[in-house]
Amino acid sequence: MKERAGHGRAEHAADRQRPPEVSHGSWGHAVVIGAGFTGLLTARVLAGRFDRVTVLERDELPSGPAHRSGLPQARHPHGLLARGALIVEDLFPGVRAELAAQGAPVFDFGAGFATRLPYGWAPRRSVGIEVQSFDLTDLEAVLRARVRALPGVRVRDGFVVEGLHLSADRRRTVGVTGHHRADPGHEPVRIEADLVVDAAGRRSRLPGWLAAAGLPAPRRLEVPSPLVYSSRMYELTDGQAPDWLVAFEMTLPPSVDRGGAAITVDGTRRLISLVAPAEELPPPRDDEALQRFAATLRSPHFAEVMARGRPVSPVYRCVVGGNHWLRYDRLRGCPDRLLVVGDAFCAFNPVYGQGLTVAALQARLLARLLATADGPSGLAHRFQRRAARIALVPWLTATAADGGWSSEPTGRPARMIRGFLDVVLRRLPDEPELYARFARVQNMVVSPAVLLRPLLARPGRRGRRAARTRLSGPSRDR
Structure with a gap:
């Protein structure tokens, strides 16, 4: 995904270094736990080195764009920052154009955003950075189809991973155990692997698996947030499109404790999310109260769309989740050939929109390490240490801001x-x-x-x- 006016071209030329397309020697079998955004990018990168890659997903995956129970946050707005979009486009050339053909607009960040900052409106003018707004289910459907088409890659849905399979000395991961959801007896299944990657997101069960094997669990850092989302899709049928493609009102704890986001999904639909502490946000089924809440925001755009638009979905409410970091990069005794990526490693308050881009940066890091490694041994330790460096600045900024919620x-x-x-x-x-x-x-x-x-x-x-x-x-x- 290109940036205008040369912004970022010199700084991030390495983002355009694609993973190797052909395996150099037999690296065997890699298993990825989770078929979300992070798992799909990871599978794409591993496919350049491993003979076989298996992606295990507990949900039954749809054939196209659709919501699933294991990804409730997909019903709320998501953003792929310009840096992450560049990496995704390099891994999957043409993804931006494919989404644009489905109606997802591409626009200049400065001109297309109507951003209400805590102290006034952000300037509305071009800043030379192109971004794209989309529904997360559309993005994942496109990426999932691309990954399924890769030679040697298999996506197995409806499979519940229950634990790790370790070597006798517990120093190396040699596979996973689990069962098929469709199997009424839940007959245990063992899948051998030369590398296991946990991309299960916030619902990762890896700390418990390590404890069950008698291994230490990683230290967990946590900075909570009191915010919750209430989100709903609206269709504008009057033919009058707003003069913005994304509307955003920023929270700033502790004084500005409510805000929102509205993204353009396609030509007529806008996904609106209202954000506030749980005790301030009205119940999801109270339409009038939600509209009154939207009218209290500094930005008028949310209330305008809600008044003009026709709701085409229920109101979905979700806890934001705050920030947590499981320090696998500092964990002694963690078995080799086990990588942890994305939200399973370090998860950020989604309000700041960093999660998808950090996951993309980790995929690029993994591609670099695979390009120079002789095999999967020792890869995990090198990856986790460098992945921690990627997470550090986003972690510091998100947690410093969210620290304002605490007394x-x-x-x-x-x-x-x-x-x-x-x-x-x-x-x-x-x-x-x-x-x-x-x-x-x-x-x-x-x-x-x-x-x-x-x-x-x-x-x-x-x-x-x-x-x-x-x-x-x-x-x-x-």
């Missing part, structure tokens, strides 16, 4: 990050060039360090005042 004292690094973010957010509405930099940081095209120079060089009266202000947040203007 407990937070550490100095988190307070510094929140203070820095507050200074930036105060200036964004009035400084388009700074917002263009911020948009590149948001899309993980560049490091957050690019924001330092304009802040230090031209703080301005408003910026100096913001820098002296402790993180108090804006007041509600409802």
Whole structure:
């Protein structure tokens, strides 16, 4: 997925390094647990090195775009940042065009987003970064069809993985055990493997499997969030399309505790998600209360679509889930030939839209390691250490922001990050060039360090005042 005006081309040329297409020697059989976005990207990368790749999914997978019980968050808006989109397009050439042919629009991030920041509206002008909005079920259906077509790859749905199969000394993973959901007796099945990858997401059961084998479990870091989603699909039938393709209202704890997102799925449908602490969000079946809630937001776009549009789905409510990091990268005694990727490793508050892109970066990392490795032995340790480096900055930014929900004292690094973010957010509405930099940081095209120079060089009266202000947040203007 290309970026305009050359943004990110020099920084991320490595994103275009595709995984090897032909196996170099017999690497045997790789098993991937989970056929979601992360599992599909992982299978694509492994297919370049392993003779066989089996993707195991507990859900019965649909033949096309459809929701499934194991992925309830798919009913809520998702975003693939520009950096992640570049990697996905390289792994699966033509995916952007295929989704666009189904109605998923491609647009400039700055011009297409109507973003209500805590201190005002983000500038509406081109920032040179192309993005695409879509329904997650559409994206996964396209990727799933591509993966199924790869030589040597098999996607087995309706299979429940129940544990690991380890070597006698428990130092190496040699497969998984499980059963077919359609088997009434749940007859145990063992699948031998030369590499096992856990891409089961937040529902990963790996810590329990390790404990059952008498092995230590990883340390779990957790920063919760009180937010919940209420989401619904609307169809606009009056022929008057809004002047935006994505509407977004940002939360900023503790003062701005409600927000929302609305994404264009195709020419007529908009998926709206309202976000707030559970005690503030109205019940899903109370349409009038939900519309009154939408009217309290600073952005008028959510209420407008709800008033003009025709609901074409029920209201689905989901707990956001907060942030957690299982430190497999620091786990001693973890068996070799076992990789953990995506949300099974480090999961972020979905409000910040980082999860899909971090998973794509991990797939690219795995492709690089596979290209230089002599075999699967030792791969897991190298991967987890480097995957932790990928997760670090998104983790720090997400958890520092979410730390504002807690009344407990937070550490100095988190307070510094929140203070820095507050200074930036105060200036964004009035400084388009700074917002263009911020948009590149948001899309993980560049490091957050690019924001330092304009802040230090031209703080301005408003910026100096913001820098002296402790993180108090804006007041509600409802």
